[in-house]
Amino acid sequence: MAIDIKDQVVQEIKSSAFGLFSIQLDESTDVASCSQLMVLARYVHSGSFKEEFLFCSPLETTTKASYILEKVSSFFESENLLWDNICGCCTDGAPAMLGTKSGFQVCVKKRAPKVKGIHYMIHRQALASKTLPAPLGKVLDQTIQIVNFVKGGALNSRLFKQLCTDMDAAHYLLLFHTNVRWLSRGNVTERIFELRDELKLFFEVQGKMEFFAWLDDEEWLMRLAYLVDIFEQLDKLNLQMQGRNTNIIKFMDALKAFMSKLKNWKRKVNIKNVAMFEKMSSVLVGGGEDKVLPQFAKNEILQHLIHWKMNSADIFLNSVIVKMNFWS
Template sequence: MEEHGLMWDRFAGFCTDGAPTMLGSRSDLAALIKTKNPSAITTHCVIHRQALAAKTLPECFTVALKTAIKVVNFIKKSALNTRLFKQLCSDMNSEHETLLFHTEVRWLSKGNMLSRLYEIREEVKIFLTNKENELLDQFCEPEYIIRFAYLVDFFAQINKLYLQLQGSGNLKLQGMSNIFAYEDKIRAFIAKIELWINKVERNNFSAFDTLNQIIDGQGADVKKELQKNMMLHLTNLKNEFNRYFPDWEDKSIQKLMRNPFLINVSEVADEIQEELIEMQHDTNLKDTFESGTTLKDYWCQKAVSFPKVRDIAIRYLTLFSTTYLCEQGFSTLLIIKNKHRNRLNAAADMRLALSSTEPRIQKLVKSMQPQKSH
């Protein structure tokens, strides 16, 4: 069953960005792969789902975000304005001298743009005053500043989650980059949203540092309106996350993979029950599992005597949770193969750039013949 160099019977699953061309039920990629291997598992990229779930801003916050984007575009779209603003920031000894653009396809850019704009907002106000721009009045309104501060805090939390979900983050370093570990991060974020809702309901804004610093002294009316909009936003956000990240239908797989010694035998399929009983009564294997070994090392190296249970676990361990590596590859190619090197065969360069293996420079140097002196 080999086609195009692929052994389809060994194909565990694939991760997509959720586009219709990928997930169609008849003639698209998912359907075509199912014809080759019906047991293949299709997953929707965790980061793409999270980005879709986060698009829940109410009208007032959407207007505030658009205003911030207009301010940045006014300063950045003109080379003259950019130079003048940089000089103004330099004269005021500002920490930053430039603003940041954002694009929808760059997951971190919106939060970084808002954070930078907030940090040098006083310089921006002076620049807009000198230019007599109509955005000045809106940018200086007390209500706008409060909504702006909330957006800064909210997108900072979103960016923090983005980084946790990327393949080079802490999960990877801890040997936990499996689909269930990413699920834990999402569940933790949903629990945080519930905590924020409970706090905001009690007029407690301590979960949002930037907002909390400026909200005191603004008046009860401002707090009441802000509370209403924040409750609406956070409630919608929670609902969207629950919609895009539903609970696993078969939780026994998750329990089996995470700790095969705690799951009840009756919860798993009949064909692996006897093998699971043998595993659970293997004292040495249990001690090895409890000694702190990672799930990957346990299932790949230690549980080889139990092939049926092991095959199920490895199938889920090998699934890609995100398309991060693919996105990273595109970004690397754009850097390597630019207009000055458009005829370059970038395969070897990309392999070196994307590899996590540290090159042994000293060994490579010793293997080379030194240049003879003349």
């Protein structure tokens, strides 16, 4: 079935308008620590654009541009696809892809001088969002330490699972953090926040008072709640910019809307209103009286939002430039 689908895609590419098509490459490491090269193709078929998976090939040795080019060339030769018919090449921002001397884009342009080379704009947005003020970054690091302690040993995992089962918790497992997965931080912090009471009891029984002190600290919990809320918003933005038929126009619309949200959030935080952050609001409200947003939390949130807005503006401007270059 896989061979038949591949043959259908190749035949559609060959019969596309003027025989032109573009490719998109991504190199990622799977759960077995093996590098996999994935290539997708976009072309015109029956009067409409189609995006199809072209092939996946393991990178057994290095992930250098020359080796990636060899893999792609080998596939093209076996399927009788011509380099001259490529009109666009999209890659991520890795040096092996974008290097000015020996990057994959340079190698492709040597074979197809007219090809337009771009890289994923979403990667730039994901990288820009990784910068956190020092106190928030410290809480994220400590959250990862908590996860690693509980899931790092089989015994701890079993004991914590049993504890959550006995307490009728909504979940009984924590999630590992992975830097290369865009949705990882949001899922990890949200699970820690939801199981904070179970974790406090677990660490108290285990005698890990350092971890217990973090979860029992109101300031630490406020920062964690903010991270959960802000990562949730970021995950929504990331999901809007993925999937089939996503293009630079939709990307710009989503990013522009997000920039407007950042501006509105900044205005509300200035007056100590965090109603748009659900988890943080739940931490601030308690005991029958509304707690005021502390000054330290206000300063850290504003610093983070201002940094995000500046980086989002830079990415938006680059998106406009890419769009203009594409249509030119």
